[in-house]
Amino acid sequence: MLTQPPGRRALMRAGAIAGLAAAGLPALPRAAQAAGTLTLVLESEVVILDPYATTAAITRTFGYHVWDTLFAMAENGEIRPQMVRSHTTSPDSLTWTFTLRDGLKFHDGAPVTAADCVASLKRWMPRDPLGRMLQAVTASVEPRDANSFALVLKEPFPLLLDVLGKPNAPVPFILPARVIEAAGNGRITEIIGSGPFIFRQNQWRAGDRMVLDRNPNYVPREEAPDFLAGGKRVKVDSLVLRVMPDEGTAASALAVGEVDYVQYLGFDQLSRLERARGVELMGLTGIHMFQGNFRLNHASGPFADPEIRKVMLHLVDQKSIMQAIGIPARFAKSDCTSFWMCDAPLETKAGSEAARFDVAKAREMLRRTNYKGEPVVMLQVSASISQTAAQVLAQSMKEAGFTVDEQVMDWGTVLARRANKEGWSIFPVYSNGIDMVSPLNHFYIASTCADYPGWSCDNRIPPLLAQFAKAETMAEKKRLADEIQTIAYELVPNLMWGQFARPAGYRDRLKGLPRSSFPIFWEVSV
Numbered sequence: 001m002l003t004q005p006p007g008r009r010a011l012m013r014a015g016a017i018a019g020l021a022a023a024g025l026p027a028l029p030r031a032a033q034a035a036g037t038l039t040l041v042l043e044s045e046v047v048i049l050d051p052y053a054t055t056a057a058i059t060r061t062f063g064y065h066v067w068d069t070l071f072a073m074a075e076n077g078e079i080r081p082q083m084v085r086s087h088t089t090s091p092d093s094l095t096w097t098f099t100l101r102d103g104l105k106f107h108d109g110a111p112v113t114a115a116d117c118v119a120s121l122k123r124w125m126p127r128d129p130l131g132r133m134l135q136a137v138t139a140s141v142e143p144r145d146a147n148s149f150a151l152v153l154k155e156p157f158p159l160l161l162d163v164l165g166k167p168n169a170p171v172p173f174i175l176p177a178r179v180i181e182a183a184g185n186g187r188i189t190e191i192i193g194s195g196p197f198i199f200r201q202n203q204w205r206a207g208d209r210m211v212l213d214r215n216p217n218y219v220p221r222e223e224a225p226d227f228l229a230g231g232k233r234v235k236v237d238s239l240v241l242r243v244m245p246d247e248g249t250a251a252s253a254l255a256v257g258e259v260d261y262v263q264y265l266g267f268d269q270l271s272r273l274e275r276a277r278g279v280e281l282m283g284l285t286g287i288h289m290f291q292g293n294f295r296l297n298h299a300s301g302p303f304a305d306p307e308i309r310k311v312m313l314h315l316v317d318q319k320s321i322m323q324a325i326g327i328p329a330r331f332a333k334s335d336c337t338s339f340w341m342c343d344a345p346l347e348t349k350a351g352s353e354a355a356r357f358d359v360a361k362a363r364e365m366l367r368r369t370n371y372k373g374e375p376v377v378m379l380q381v382s383a384s385i386s387q388t389a390a391q392v393l394a395q396s397m398k399e400a401g402f403t404v405d406e407q408v409m410d411w412g413t414v415l416a417r418r419a420n421k422e423g424w425s426i427f428p429v430y431s432n433g434i435d436m437v438s439p440l441n442h443f444y445i446a447s448t449c450a451d452y453p454g455w456s457c458d459n460r461i462p463p464l465l466a467q468f469a470k471a472e473t474m475a476e477k478k479r480l481a482d483e484i485q486t487i488a489y490e491l492v493p494n495l496m497w498g499q500f501a502r503p504a505g506y507r508d509r510l511k512g513l514p515r516s517s518f519p520i521f522w523e524v525s526v
Contacts, residue, residue, distance in 0.1 A: 071165030
């Protein structure tokens with residue numbers, strides 16, 4: 001967003017860009033910029049900087065560049081050491097000792113110590129579903145010396161390393177103990193990491209741009225980079241994160257070389273960008289696809305009534321939503337009803353017979369509930385594909401007899417509004433598939449009966465999640481995942497509106513860009 005009206009030359013330039021892009025003509029020469037600087041347009045503006053305070057993917061993206069983790073996930077799902085040099089386990093699997101790599105420093109020059117790791121884990125655990133599971137079986141976590149700490153369990157916890165290396169937000173990033181202490185019960189405000197990039201607070205312009213500079217003191221692992229694991233060797237000087245809420249503007253800027261990377265391209269922009277000189281598209285599959293959902297508020301409003309929530313299962317038409325958004329068939333899965341993603345290890349149809357699009361049935365079901373026409377407050381993200389999904393649902397809801405109050409805003413405002421138990425009923429969102437492939441990390445299942453926006457609760461689910469965490473075979477995990485999903489369809493914490501891939505676009509001058517739904521810019525060169 002502009003902080004002041006553009007001048008005449010800027011307006012003429014914008015018009016020329018739009019005209020060339022719309023015509024599919026070759027891009028203009030790239031505008032001059034600092035050597036080694038990448039200009040990026042990510043999914044949204046980074047609004048919440050505290051990495052433990054939100055599950056928003058944009059905060060996680062910011063976090064992976066600024067902070068580091070004890071363990072990290074490779075492309076094949078393997079959890080590997082990252083900040084940790086070595087770790088040992090006692091014969092009874094109750095005492096785990098972790099030793100840090102040499103040379104780890106925070107951006108202010110202070111060494112990363114075991115005390116920082118302990119403070120970070122203690123702050124993170126109660127704020128994360130898997131963290132709370134770990135906390136429940138933890139007897140103590142304390143430093144042994146400056147570079148090692150011990151985590152003592154009350155009982156064996158087979159998922160320990162998976163939890164410490166999980167890529168699902170909030171990620172257990174390591175922060176300075178002094179920063180955590182200064183924050184108290186409030187949000188982290190001093191952004192000091194030890195990761196490959198440094199956040200420049202003095203260059204942050206809300207609504208416009210954010211700058212991350214290469215960390216010259218970062219010591220990467222010796223292994224080759226592999227998704228979020230391995231060596232993170234930064235080959236550019238800076239990342240400039242531009243705020244461009246309008247997809248058309250971002251696509252046009254990419255076409256003429258004014259930005260290097262756009263995380264999410266509008267589906268209506270793909271054909272012309274495929275013809276634009278110097279532009280490459282990145283299509284993704286498997287866990288790098290997305291799952292679209294409508295999150296329901298169980299704490300107040302109409303959806304506090306479970307019978308009214310069940311009506312909603314008959315009002316989501318995935319096919320119509322995908323068509324309205326304009327998602328090409330090659331980027332979409334039709335009618336996926338698995339909470340744990342389709343074409344994924346735990347895919348299941350258990351309980352999904354309750355979710356069949358049928359407006360007439362929904363209308364009759366609604367008549368039999370206590371619904372008296374109260375407004376359903378639907379938060380919509382302006383000019384986004386999720387807004388389109390919400391508009392399709394809103395129409396079906398109105399046909400079934402709901403009163404729908406559609407309120408349009410930016411994503412940052414949605415994040416702020418959803419934190420309140422009152423004032424909203426439903427909002428659309430889409431999430432990385434890697435965040436939804438298991439009951440233990442699926443946002444709306446892992447947070448069952450926890451203080452998480454939406455506040456859905458069925459007391460049968462948490463014990464099943466604990467059993468899932470201890471399951472030793474895939475057969476047992478699948479059985480439990482089926483049981484959990486069956487209950488979830490009765491609870492209706494969310495409504496799936498589709499599984500799809502969202503292509504990213506980038507200039508072909510970028511070399512080594514990982515093929516990932518997580519924007520990753522270490523190892524990228526120009």
